[in-house]
Structures are given as C-alpha cells and as structure tokens.
Amino acid sequence: MNSIQELQLRIDDAFSAIRFPSAPADLYDPITYTLGLGGKRLRPLLVLASCQMFGGEIDDAINPAIGIELFHNFTLLHDDIMDEAPLRRGKESVYKKWNSNVAILAGDTMFAIANKYMLRTRPQAISQVVELFNQTAIEVCEGQQYDMDYEKQHNVSITDYMEMIRLKTAVLLAASLKTGAIIAGAGAVDCNHIYDFGINIGLAFQIKDDLLDVYGDQEKFGKVSGGDIIAGKKTYLYLKALESAGSQSESFRALYASHTIPSQEKVMKVKEIFNHLTIEQHTRQLIDDYYQKALQNLSCISLSVEAMEALSDYTAGLMEREN
C-alpha cells in the first residue's frame, strides 16, 4: 500500500521520464514546455489512489493517469487561446510565448498522445477506459462552451452555473477516480459511487475556489484579493448575491460589470454587499453540502472505512485549505 506522497512521487517520476521527439520543434517544444510548468497533478493522483483503493495494480493505472493529465494540460493550452490568458502557472502561456496556431496544433497532438496513454492498461479495461475518457472530453468541451456563452449572457441562473462547473471541472475529477476503479476491476455500482464522489468533490472545490478569491487568506494564496470581482467574472458568490439582492439587483449587476470604478474601490463595494447578504456563509454552507454528499457517496462503496482512508483523508485536506 503506497501513501499519497509515494503515489505523487511515482507520478512525478513517470512525467520526468517522458521524452518527446525533437522535430518538428514548434509542435513538440510547447508540449515539453507545458509539462515542465508542473502543476498539482491532482487528476493522476486520483487515478492511482482510486485504483489502489479498489485493489488494483499501480502499474496498470500509471499510463492512463498520465493520459488524463496530458488531456487536462491540452485543455489549458486551448482555453488560454480562447480566454486570451497571457499567463499559466506564473509563466507565459503557450499561445503567448509562441502563437495561437502553435497552441492549437500542440494541443491537438497532446490529445492524441493522451489517447494512446489511455490504451496502456489491462486489456479487459481498455474499451471502458477509453470510452469514459472521450465522453468526459466531450463534456469538458461543453463546459468550456457554456463558460464562454455565460460571459456574454445576462441571465445566468445558479442552476446553469452549477451545470457549467460540473462539466468544465467536476467530470474530469470524477472520471479520474472512475478510471482507477475500472482498471482495478471494481464493480459497476462502486464505479458509479466513486464517480459521484468525484462530481461532488469537484463542485465543492470549484465553489471553494470562487470563495477563496474573495475570502481567502491572501498572503498564502499568492493572488490579489478579489481578482474575479475586478474581472466581473460570474462566480457562485456573484450569482447568489444577485439572487438575494432583490430591488437592488440591477444596480449591483451594473457595479459588478463596471470596468471604470478603480479596482480596490470596486472590490470593497462588492464585498460590502456580499457581507450584507451573508454570501460567505451561504457559500460555505453550499460547499459543505456538496462535501457531505461526497462523503455519503463514499459510504455507499463496498469497501471498509480503512481501505478508503488515504483517499478520504487526502480530499478532506484539500477541502480545508483557506488559501
């Protein structure tokens, strides 16, 4: 039985060992660069932890774990073009460092390479693993499309928003966990429970991201407080405040969308309204609701509490972060 830290080392070693061809340089250099930016590598960890938990072999899961991380990095490459994001993990994004065409084609190549990694597992698991992987990829694309649609759309409901973050973020965490379970040969019912656990954890994580942007311990977070407010990004906090603002909702909408008010003043004013409407408490409650649902999903799995301890302790740790 490997600890979470041992699994993380295993993943880092696997990534360190990957070598891409040297030519054509404008195709493979951006891929090497992207993987060199690192990141938490949460998704491959979920693949391995889930596989181990269900009694599977890490050797059978390591390549699909790499495949899912490659896919995640591919989506970031393309998202950065669409969002015109100049930075990724504190460094220039591929689209900015090279150009859009390079980011498009390097991304396409990463997706194809990712699919090849998904095949390197137990023969009996291949079909289900690759099907889940590509179905999830479709859903992630749907989530990105809704995200772009909602930026321009006036009347986004909280239900719309939750469905968008389910697609854009939660399904890939859920698919990572289910992939590990499939490879371990877990039963269909357990596979669905671990998937649902991933969905609920994913929703909780994303809403916590929204919360910490405004109410996080900024010194540790390393980000400017209220970045989402300054950008006018439609987050759960904003949509909940809009819903609760009653007759003030139109003036609040105008304030939030404004790019003429100085940043610090805008953050202060929006935060005052959030505080008045007890948005922090609402949001923490919702995060906890999803977390409790996730624990409920875990408890339905036909394994002992001890067998699931590594995964549940690890996700509990992620839930507790305040930065």
Added chain:
Amino acid sequence: MNSIQELQLRIDDAFSAIRFPSAPADLYDPITYTLGLGGKRLRPLLVLASCQMFGGEIDDAINPAIGIELFHNFTLLHDDIMDEAPLRRGKESVYKKWNSNVAILAGDTMFAIANKYMLRTRPQAISQVVELFNQTAIEVCEGQQYDMDYEKQHNVSITDYMEMIRLKTAVLLAASLKTGAIIAGAGAVDCNHIYDFGINIGLAFQIKDDLLDVYGDQEKFGKVSGGDIIAGKKTYLYLKALESAGSQSESFRALYASHTIPSQEKVMKVKEIFNHLTIEQHTRQLIDDYYQKALQNLSCISLSVEAMEALSDYTAGLMEREN
C-alpha cells in the same frame, strides 16, 4: 459482396443518421454544418472496401469508418484557422462563419467523438484500431506543422516535401485501409502491405493534385488554373523546377514568390519555365512510379487478384482523373 457504390451509399446513410445534441449550440451547430458540407468521403470508403476485401463484416467497420471521417473533418476545421482559409468546399469555413474559438472547440469535440466511434468494432480489434488512429493523428499534426514551417522556409528539399505530404495526407489514407484490414482480422504482414499501398497511393494522389492545379482540365476541375502558382505555394512542381533551374534558380524563386506581378502573367511565366524544364513529364513519371509501387504492394497481399479487384479498380479510376 458490396460494390463500391453500395459501400458509398452505406456511408452516406450512416452520416445522415447522425444527430448531435442541440446545446450548447455554438459547439454542436458547427459540427453539423461541417458534416453537411459533404465531401468525397474517400477515407471511410477505404475502411469499408479494405475490410470487405479481407473478409470482414461491414457492420464491424462502419463506425470506425465514420470516426476517421470525423477526424479528417476536425483537422480541416483547425487547418482553416491556421491557414486563414475563408472557404471550405465552396462554403464559408467554420472559423469564418463563427470565429476561431468556435472552430477550436468544435474541432476538439469532433476529435473526442471520433475516438468514441473508433471503439465501436470487434472487441479484439479495439486496441490496435485506437492505437493506429491516434498514432496517425499525431503524424497528421506533424505534417501540418511541417507544412506551416516550409511556407516560411527558404531551402525546402524534395525529400522534405515528400515526407511532409506523407504525414499530412498519405498516412490517413493508409491508416483507413489498415483499419479495415485489422477489423477483418487480416494478418500483420497483409496489414502492412495494405498500409504501404495507402502510403504510395496517397503520395501519388497528392502530387497529382499539385499537377492538376497547373495542367488539369480546368473546365471540369472547377478551379482557377494555377492557384498554387498565384499563391506561391511550394508544390512538387515548384521544387522540381527549382532543382532543375540551375543558374536561373534565384530569379525563378523570386518570380514564384512575387505577389506584385499580375496573376495571369505570373501563371503564364511560371508555366513557361515549367514547360522548358519538362516539369509535367517529370511529375507524371513520379506519380506513375508511386502508383506502380502501390500495385506492387497489392500484389504482395495473400489474396486473389479477383478479391482485390474492387479496390484496385476504384483507385485506378481515381488515378486517371485529369480534372
């Protein structure tokens, strides 16, 4: 045994039956639009014809055939962004009709959908079919990168060019044929012969495309004669002329790259040089060399001449086109 026309009908019926979700509209409308543009659907035909030739079931091959065509259309969507091509099959390209972001994301989704189609075949063939599909996708991306590189590069050799068109065009035709063979359960040696046949046919087709742009029967071709010359595109004819031009090569290079000379005058002058250097004859000889190699590959396959007649007649017909 189905005729080529019957296989074409089968493919058209399969495409007609495909329905995509209605939302998000900006994700799925461009996919429906792209498939509605039609096209020759050569690649799925090669999958089915090869599968049938090796004694396989069309039902096992139809979904991977669709997958390969979806992949091909995805590459066109992304290529049109990179090449800033406003038209595709006589209609607005997706990137022009919507925008680049829509074309990027719809393309990504098509690639994921394509991978799902590749899985719908005989269980024993899945792993090999999906591996070949994604390896081919990587090579097609490499080909597109070389194509973009060579546009800016001064000293492109004929060897470079042949390798570029092998990757960009020939490998997908070869993979289509090999996919049909794998699904039919053909042996590894026969799979390699049919793949090599596809490579040589693909190279012959692409060079014929280059040739017909200058020496085609333009009335039937429906294109302006010399489009490649006007655009200054590095084709086999250009590279061969450059190699043969000796001391005149620098002035020829300047003429070919010029965008200031009126189009018709440029085409006339370049064609004069081509004629002087007997480029048409050289090119027709090379096309025939590749075609003969392809026939040689076919003759190595452990099937009767009769069994291979449908495929060899069909490709012979494609080779004969003069428009």
